[in-house]
Amino acid sequence: MLTGMTAYVCPRCQVQSPADALTWCCPKCRGPWDLEFASAPVSLPSLASRVNSLWRYEEALPPMPYAADVTLGEGRTPLVPLVENASGAVSAKLDFLMPTLSFKxxxxxxxxxxxxxxxxxxxxxxxxxxxxxxxxxxxxxxxxxxxxxxxxxxxxxxxxxxxxxxxxxxxxxxxxxxxxxxxxxxxxxxxxxxxxxxxxxxxxxYFTHGTKTYVYELWEELGGRLPDTIVVPVGNGTLLLGAALAVDELHRHGLTDTRPALVAVQAEAVSPLAAAFHAGADDLEGAAPAAPRPTLAEGIAIPAPPRARQILRAVRATGGTFLTVEEDDIRTAQRDLARRGLFVEATGVACWAAVRAAPARPGLTVVPLCGAGAKTGLTP
Structure with missing residues (x-):
């Protein structure tokens, strides 16, 4: 890999900082950084001979000279079918099979x-x-x-x-x-x-550039195409924004002709982004925050995500939407997956809960199962 440094840039203020600085946010607005980095196209035929981890997509990743010193073989998680009928198909990507048992x-x-x-x-x-x-x-x-x-x-x-x-x-x-x-x-x-x-x-x-490999893996697994719909749980939106980034890169490099709809899922108890989306808002600023309630989906219980504007824009750009799930739906979905052989924590089953409750979407829909049930046990 290349060893040059890239730069941080604030998507709101356009302020820049060297990526080797320890400044963790924009000094002007205190908002999160984006990365000024241009990916290169990944050759699908070349992947057969590459390392069996997310590092196989090295052209798409920022320069990481010490990748070999930290990797635990993360990535390349299975894609397995859950539903297939005349209305469409749903497959699950088993990201709870990562080294620490979550997509993180x-x-x-x-x-x-x-x-x-x-x-x-x-x-x-x-x-x-x-x-x-x-x-x-x-x-x-x-x-x-x-x-x-x-x-x-x-x-x-x-x-x-x-x-x-x-x-x-x-x-x-x-x-x-x-x-x-x-x-x-x-x-x-x-x-x-x-x-x-x-x-x-x-x-x-850098975290988002890691999560984008989720979609690169789907693209490879499906032989150079993407699903029709990608459903993701959203709290701070790191997986959704990574997915949007990967779709943009693959499309820009001519590696896919289609852009899947990104469907975001929140727990009804803590759903500021879903409320803003359906109200037609571009951000959470100025909105009166609803008092968050307890939820089994603790991993997405984020009342004020710093990247709200980017998340809302990404979902709208793909023709996607926001769905919310009730606590009983989460309990039912966790038990349903367990009976299918997949034991997933409550946050990780939110997408399956949403897909089960919503009208079927045409074509192939993919949901992530993000965290192992062994981390939290079965919900009461």
């Missing part, structure tokens, strides 16, 4: 490789992350692989099994009283300390 490995390996590069230049002393569990676990695991000192902030009441996994990788855990937003604020305060790299799956765009 796709982005975490990118953050760890980038952080290792900064550590070896002497710029970085520690890594800080915030998470409801899965992202923190992934950062802890890949941080351990890279030999980095990691500190993970989690909301009070996070699943004990997830906390055990984070600690097992050697990361220190800080439990923050309050909700997910309070946890993020605490982590951002810590990220402002000198020598700290904020391994944020929301603010750092």
């Amino acid at each position: 490995d796709r982005g975490a390996v990118m953050l760890a490789a980038h952080a290792l590069r900064l550590a070896r230049t002497g710029r970085l002393d520690r890594v800080v992350a915030d998470s409801s569990g899965n992202a923190g676990t992934a950062i802890a695991a890949y941080g351990a692989r890279a030999g980095l000192d990691s500190l993970v902030y989690v909301p009070e009441g996070t699943s004990p099994k997830k906390l055990e996994q984070i600690r097992a990788h050697g990361a220190r855990v800080v439990e923050v009283p309050g909700d997910r937003e309070a946890t993020a604020r605490a982590a951002r305060t810590a990220a402002d300390e000198p020598g700290t790299f904020y391994a944020s799956h929301v603010y750092n765009p």
